[in-house]
Amino acid sequence: MKAFVLRSYGPPDVLELRDVADPVPGPGEVLVRVRATSVNPYDWHLMRGEPRIARLMPGGLGLRRPAVDILGCDMAGDVEELGPGVTDFAVGDNVYGLLVGGGFGERVAVPVDRLAPLPEGLSHEEAAAIPMAGVTALDGLRNAGRLQSGQTVLINGATGGVGIFAVQLAKAMGAHVVAVCGTHNVDLVRSLGADEIIDYRRDEYPGRVRRYDVVLDNAGARPVSAHLRAMTPDGIFVAVGGPPGRWLSPADRVVKAQLRTRFATQRAALADAVNYPDKRAALLDLNGYVEAGRLRPVIHRCYTFDDLPAAVTYQETGRVPAKVVVTVP
Structure with missing residues (x-):
């Protein structure tokens, strides 16, 4: 072959x-x-x-x-x-x-x-x-982020490989979805079902009001501290990716987030499809969303x-x- x-x-x-x-x-x-x-x-x-x-x-x-x-x-x-x-x-x-x-x-x-x-x-x-992007999004929202129906989630990097699945899954889970993307991707994010869109080129980001129960960060372009300030007191920051680096990045991003939340009521976690314990079960769950018309x-x-x-x-x-x-x- x-x-x-x-x-x-x-x-x-x-x-x-x-x-x-x-x-x-x-x-x-x-x-x-x-x-x-x-x-x-x-x-x-x-x-x-x-x-x-x-x-x-x-x-x-x-x-x-x-x-x-x-x-x-x-x-x-x-x-x-x-x-x-x-x-x-x-x-x-x-x-x-x-x-x-x-x-x-x-x-x-x-x-x-x-x-x-x-x-x-x-x-x-x-x-x-x-598979990789879908399981990462599912793990980040459901397991690491513990997202519940009625909560508000900020998805940073909403049009990346993980982001396109995260927007749809969060909406299917009953969350209020705030998606961050660039101007040229606004229509795509809207078509995925986002309730609000932050254009990082034009809008204030991530906003002054602390209101996010979960932040799923696929981009890593902003300091972790900016996300934590925009979260509820018991909010969860979920790291997915970030700008690549030669020695540490993006692996160090979740470590920094965990250190910042070590003595706080907020929490930091990592979405990790590579070490997800039951990959077949996760894929079958994604099948269910696809076949119900909630994920594409x-x-x-x-x-x-x-x-x-x-x-x-x-x-x-x-x-x-x-x-x-x-x-x-």
């Missing part, structure tokens, strides 16, 4: 299209023919080996060379082969999943606890846009498989609304 292989840390041109052996599904795994994948900041953090502090962490990026040689944590495709003991899926089933890596190849062996049936009515490309993926640009490095380059600019998807032939 063909796959983009990562042999060393670096920019997107270190991704080499090579012929590699087809993976063999082990016990509890299935072999999936990949039909579409998407690009996430998680992928290019692994590609560049940054922030470098993560290379020192157990189970992290890998000290001297990448720990994952085929990137791609989002994947949608069809089951080609069952590993020993698998009864959850059948050959030919359309599935999608949240992986450690492997989505940047034509085939991947995936543990069944990372897979779910393709949401009804979605294409492979649409489904591939969901938004694809900004779709690339061919041969142009996958260009898709990574574009995603890495940090100015991409919605999702960047790659079709795998």
Whole structure:
């Protein structure tokens, strides 16, 4: 099969299209023919080996060379082969999943606890846009943020990969949604169901009135202290991402937030899809929202498989609304 292989840390041109052996599904795994994948900041953090502090962490990026040689944590495709003991899926089933890596190849062996049936009515490309960003948004709002119906949530970076799902999920959970975006994305955010929109280029941000029960920060462009001042006394600040840095950022952002709230009634938490304990359950929950008409993926640009490095380059600019998807032939 063909796959983009990562042999060393670096920019997107270190991704080499090579012929590699087809993976063999082990016990509890299935072999999936990949039909579409998407690009996430998680992928290019692994590609560049940054922030470098993560290379020192157990189970992290890998000290001297990448720990994952085929990137791609989002994947949608069809089951080609069952590993020993698998009864959850059948050959030919359309599935999608949240992986450690492997989505940047034509085939991947995936543990069944990372897979779910393709949401009804979605294409492979649409489904591939969901896993990492959708699970992050779900975890950030429901678990880290403990969002309740009737509460007010501020979603900063509302048109990024996580933001587009967070706006819709927060609305589906019964929250009053205040979304922060740039002027050119106001119409998109409004179409997702936001109750109020703050144009950070024109409006005061995040506002003088302390009224947010939950702040979900996908952008990290403003000091944590500014968000905390705008929250209720028992509000929860949820860190998702921030401007990338060579050594610490954005990993240090949640640490700073936790230190600031250590002796306060406010709380800081991290949305973490990578370590989410039950990825299949989260994907099934997202399926429910999709099939109820409460959640839809938004694809900004779709690339061919041969142009996958260009898709990574574009995603890495940090100015991409919605999702960047790659079709795998």
